[in-house]
Amino acid sequence: LSATPAASIAAAAGSPFVRACRRQTVPHTPVWFMRQAGRSLPEYRSLRGDGSILAAIADPAVAAEATVQPVRRYGVDAAILFSDIVVPVHAVGFGVDVVPGQGPVVERPFRSASDLTRLRPLEPAVDSPYVAEAVRLAVAELAPSKVPLIGFAGAPFTVASYLVEGGPSRTFARVKSLMHAEPGLWTALLDRLASMAVAFLTAQVEAGAAAVQLFDSWAGWLAPYEYEQWVLPATRQVLERVASLGVPTILFGVGTGELLGLMGGAGADVVGVDWRVPLDQARRRGGGGRAVQGNLDPALCVGPWPVTEAAARRVLEEAGTEPGHVFNLGHGVLPETDPGILAELVALVHAEGRAGVTEGGRTAVAG
Amino acid sequence: LSATPAASIAAAAGSPFVRACRRQTVPHTPVWFMRQAGRSLPEYRSLRGDGSILAAIADPAVAAEATVQPVRRYGVDAAILFSDIVVPVHAVGFGVDVVPGQGPVVERPFRSASDLTRLRPLEPAVDSPYVAEAVRLAVAELAPSKVPLIGFAGAPFTVASYLVEGGPSRTFARVKSLMHAEPGLWTALLDRLASMAVAFLTAQVEAGAAAVQLFDSWAGWLAPYEYEQWVLPATRQVLERVASLGVPTILFGVGTGELLGLMGGAGADVVGVDWRVPLDQARRRGGGGRAVQGNLDPALCVGPWPVTEAAARRVLEEAGTEPGHVFNLGHGVLPETDPGILAELVALVHAEGRAGVTEGGRTAVAG
Numbered sequence: 125l126s127a128t129p130a131a132s133i134a135a136a137a138g139s140p141f142v143r144a145c146r147r148q149t150v151p152h153t154p155v156w157f158m159r160q161a162g163r164s165l166p167e168y169r170s171l172r173g174d175g176s177i178l179a180a181i182a183d184p185a186v187a188a189e190a191t192v193q194p195v196r197r198y199g200v201d202a203a204i205l206f207s208d209i210v211v212p213v214h215a216v217g218f219g220v221d222v223v224p225g226q227g228p229v230v231e232r233p234f235r236s237a238s239d240l241t242r243l244r245p246l247e248p249a250v251d252s253p254y255v256a257e258a259v260r261l262a263v264a265e266l267a268p269s270k271v272p273l274i275g276f277a278g279a280p281f282t283v284a285s286y287l288v289e290g291g292p293s294r295t296f297a298r299v300k301s302l303m304h305a306e307p308g309l310w311t312a313l314l315d316r317l318a319s320m321a322v323a324f325l326t327a328q329v330e331a332g333a334a335a336v337q338l339f340d341s342w343a344g345w346l347a348p349y350e351y352e353q354w355v356l357p358a359t360r361q362v363l364e365r366v367a368s369l370g371v372p373t374i375l376f377g378v379g380t381g382e383l384l385g386l387m388g389g390a391g392a393d394v395v396g397v398d399w400r401v402p403l404d405q406a407r408r409r410g411g412g413g414r415a416v417q418g419n420l421d422p423a424l425c426v427g428p429w430p431v432t433e434a435a436a437r438r439v440l441e442e443a444g445t446e447p448g449h450v451f452n453l454g455h456g457v458l459p460e461t462d463p464g465i466l467a468e469l470v471a472l473v474h475a476e477g478r479a480g481v482t483e484g485g486r487t488a489v490a491g
Numbered sequence: 492l493s494a495t496p497a498a499s500i501a502a503a504a505g506s507p508f509v510r511a512c513r514r515q516t517v518p519h520t521p522v523w524f525m526r527q528a529g530r531s532l533p534e535y536r537s538l539r540g541d542g543s544i545l546a547a548i549a550d551p552a553v554a555a556e557a558t559v560q561p562v563r564r565y566g567v568d569a570a571i572l573f574s575d576i577v578v579p580v581h582a583v584g585f586g587v588d589v590v591p592g593q594g595p596v597v598e599r600p601f602r603s604a605s606d607l608t609r610l611r612p613l614e615p616a617v618d619s620p621y622v623a624e625a626v627r628l629a630v631a632e633l634a635p636s637k638v639p640l641i642g643f644a645g646a647p648f649t650v651a652s653y654l655v656e657g658g659p660s661r662t663f664a665r666v667k668s669l670m671h672a673e674p675g676l677w678t679a680l681l682d683r684l685a686s687m688a689v690a691f692l693t694a695q696v697e698a699g700a701a702a703v704q705l706f707d708s709w710a711g712w713l714a715p716y717e718y719e720q721w722v723l724p725a726t727r728q729v730l731e732r733v734a735s736l737g738v739p740t741i742l743f744g745v746g747t748g749e750l751l752g753l754m755g756g757a758g759a760d761v762v763g764v765d766w767r768v769p770l771d772q773a774r775r776r777g778g779g780g781r782a783v784q785g786n787l788d789p790a791l792c793v794g795p796w797p798v799t800e801a802a803a804r805r806v807l808e809e810a811g812t813e814p815g816h817v818f819n820l821g822h823g824v825l826p827e828t829d830p831g832i833l834a835e836l837v838a839l840v841h842a843e844g845r846a847g848v849t850e851g852g853r854t855a856v857a858g
Contacts, residue, residue, distance in 0.1 A: 138718050139777070282670060293824055295789070295790050296790055297789075297790035297793050297825055299791055299829070300788065300790045300791060301790070301791070301794070301795075301798060303790065304798040304801070305795055305797075305798050310738065317502075319776075343855055344746075344767070345767075346767075347788065347804070348767075348769065349769075356765070379746055379767070381748045381749050381767075382748050382767050382768055400711070400712075400713075400714060400715075400746070400749050401749055402714070402715070402716075421714065422662070422664075423662050423663055423664035423667045423668070424667060424668070424671065426664050426668055427668070430672075431668060431672050432672040434671070435671070438716070458662055458664055460664070477597075488804050
């Protein structure tokens, strides 16, 4: 653990991933995959076994190893910390478990103002020291390859949706009802979750994460006016406070076509989009000054390879030549994905990506 | 059963619902709810009990009663046949069941060209005579109130998604993989499903249905190019052939913001949209010449009433004053919905809707 966190971040500034986030020229289009550390990898399955995911996250050696595995396997341009968006609320004792095949399940869902007391501020060094430790271990492991580590947190709305619904939902009826019927309580809840996200992300950056992604995975289930009124302010608060840490920020959600203008103004350097919106349109809708991340449909990565290849070439085409494209999937890697296909995909993106790719960089890579 | 089907259809032409579908002036904004016949109604639960939904659909007296119940309860402007999108494939013996709390489950999913033989053409009079009989019974029951009956079918893609995935899916990986990897087989599958939908809808119209809705519920999980290339042609085929029957057609899907331009050109008179796209934008994107149906979020109908009311007023505002708005939810009624709220909602829409509402009509209603 020789390098200081500040040194890791400084070193990462020259990486294709961080440069693309900042819409600078790159030697090749950087690529990583949401859920690249996961069940699609045999080495991950053998590392994890059948144990609880929250227990694995709380073991820094295991979490760091899961974080680094996909870099070794695929040669991706960024690692993402092996963790979960419910870690902070779990860490302050809200009573959340992650059930295999189901997702986060909350013992006593958030229902009224009295539940706010169950969401005390997160003190990362005390409540979840294993997270910073996993970051430090992973960053040390990644240092020789100069691959940056992305830290992450759940955005206030998406975390709130689990707390209020009590688990995964297809309708979000309870959380929407709370938002509309008790806007004061809703704002108080989101404020607490925003502060927890800031603390959680800050701890990761201080431990060496060179970028952060805020997952607002379910924001796309909201109407634009709901997002603008009841979700955007807390999201912006997180992004603005994290921006002062000096690392690029990414804001991601699924089904967010109608929200891209608002999300583009939330303060992130990069807006992540799913496969529904072609990247050229996403760039326009996200407003000027933002890079885009995405957006290959993970359903097209289960094979056969020619299907993946054709769809990936379309994504690269739509990304264009302007700087500011981080190649990714439109959502997480599906467990049934063949790792061989993702490895081929990384090679294709490196060879064929054009967004902000300099001729010199191209020549240097080719040579 | 005195009126002939042609007479029912002619009578329905003057109804606010059919007039709004055709973008004609109306005395009040018509309203109905997807899944208005369903578990949110106590009388439905007592009618259905715990039996199989496919058995209930196959009993014309039960199906007709379930169809008419919401008209009695809510005073909605249209009934929709109590049926299911898998009825045609079930009726030709593909081996589909509808499992409570889960949805359609397919015994042997569609995997290869040999499965095409399991999808022989539907002969409604032989394979599913109970459907036309239920339509006739419901239409006779509705005749005194002059409330039209909507027939429906699943659109080829959405039905195919169940056949290929084997049940409900969150990723549609198998069906997308088939579409991309075996476009010839995919087209053959969609052609068969299109023909079945046409036969199924024709039988309903010939029995007295005064409009039809094509449910392409999961089309919004596709990228626009996939929809245009592999889904739109079969959808258009169904809508064009049904248009010749002389009743208005509605095309509905969830999460279709990126597809509205394409869906608007598919040949339906009305494009249904969910709550993600404000109706004023939906009208523009659907192109000229189409009415819109929607789009209150069903999650906002679980109460309390002021939440539903405010959201419904917003929908009416966004619908504007131009003719061609059928008020509906953005997706089906949730089972936990309080029927009292839907009854209040109907009254609100009738009193406050403005799209194509004539002053004479308004005065007549108010008087």
